[in-house]
Structure formats: structure tokens, C-alpha cells
Amino acid sequence: MGAVILAGGRARRLGGRDKGLIPLCGRPLSAWVIERLRPQVDAIVLSANRNLAGYAALGHPVLADTLPGHAGPLAGIAAAAGALRSAWLLTAPCDCPFLPDDLAARLLAGACAGGHAAVYAADPERAHYCVQLLRSDLLPRLRAYLDAGGRAAGAWLTSVGAAAVRFEDAQAFFNVNTPHDLAEAARLAGCPQG
Secondary structure, eight states, X not given: OEEEEEEOOOOGGGTTOOGGGSEETXXXXXXXXXXXXXXXXXXXXXXXXXXXXXXXXXXXXXXXXSSSSOOOHHHHHHHHHTTOOOSEEEEEETTOTTOOTTHHHHHHHHHHHHTOSEEEEEOSSOEEEEEEEEEGGGXXXXXXXXXXXXXXXXXXXXXXXXXXXXXXXXXXXXXXXXXXXXXXXXXXXXXXOO
């Protein structure tokens, strides 16, 4: 299993700062996600559209979208997945520092139990379409969806018959979108944020 960490967004609610490189407790948000996923997968690739050297310093390959104009997380998945030689691809956004330690295992178990080629995480509050696991043989369909102008992750997952895998801990999927969220993440991590 390989993982794609999605760090290609514009972070408008954070003043356009490169979200994956914003420090939380002295480490970039992306480093927190890498730390969570590294024990769960065989390889990690980062999808980023700017500050490529900053992401490369985290020790994993970095690939930019091949579609123009910040085409969204699915474009990042399609671009980065080609660097992975894995039967399954796990994806996660760079701004979720508290992902479950058993994320990959539980998503894979859900996919196998239901015979699904793709699954995504959900908690009691909402679905997390960018936290997904898909078989790599779906990549041609993903590229066709993107080529046809599709961008919505939820619609893509519906089109391939993906199923939700339920996680009870909503805090595990806490994501940082605003300065307030960053302060809350620091509180949850138990460190001062300045």
C-alpha cells in the first residue's frame, strides 16, 4: 500500500499560506501526517503545487498536479499515484495531524469485507472524502473523470461504488483550515502555539 498526502491546495482561509508547511508544535503539518502514515504504508508521496523544495525536505517524493489551475485533490491523487507501485492507494490531506494509527488497516478491511474497489473514512459528524483508499486499477477511471471535467471527490467516489468506513473518533479527522483551527490543534497536541 502506498500513500498520497495531499498538499496542493490554496489555503484561502489561512491567508494563502502553504498549509502543509505551517508549523504545529514546531513541525510542519505535513510532517504530522507523514508520522501517522509511515508505519501503515510501504511508501509515501506528497502532492504539492508550490514550495516543492520545502516538501521534499520532509524526505519523500513530491509531485505537482499535471492539470492546470489547482484542479483539486483528485488531480493531486492522479498525479502522485503514478509514482507508487502499489495495489492500494491511501490518500489523506496534509492538514489532518491526528489521523488514526489503524487508518490503513481499517479502510482495507472495509474494502475487502464489502468487495469495494474504493472506500473513504466517515465519522459520526461527516464523511471525509479525501481520506480514501482505492485500488490502483481505478486510476484510469479517475483520470477519465478528471479529463471529463469532474472535480468533486464525493461524486467520484459515488461513481465507482465506494463505501464509507465508520470511525467513531471525529477528533482523529480534525483538520486545520483557519487560524482558530491551528490554535485548537495545538491545544489537542498539548503544545503552545505562538
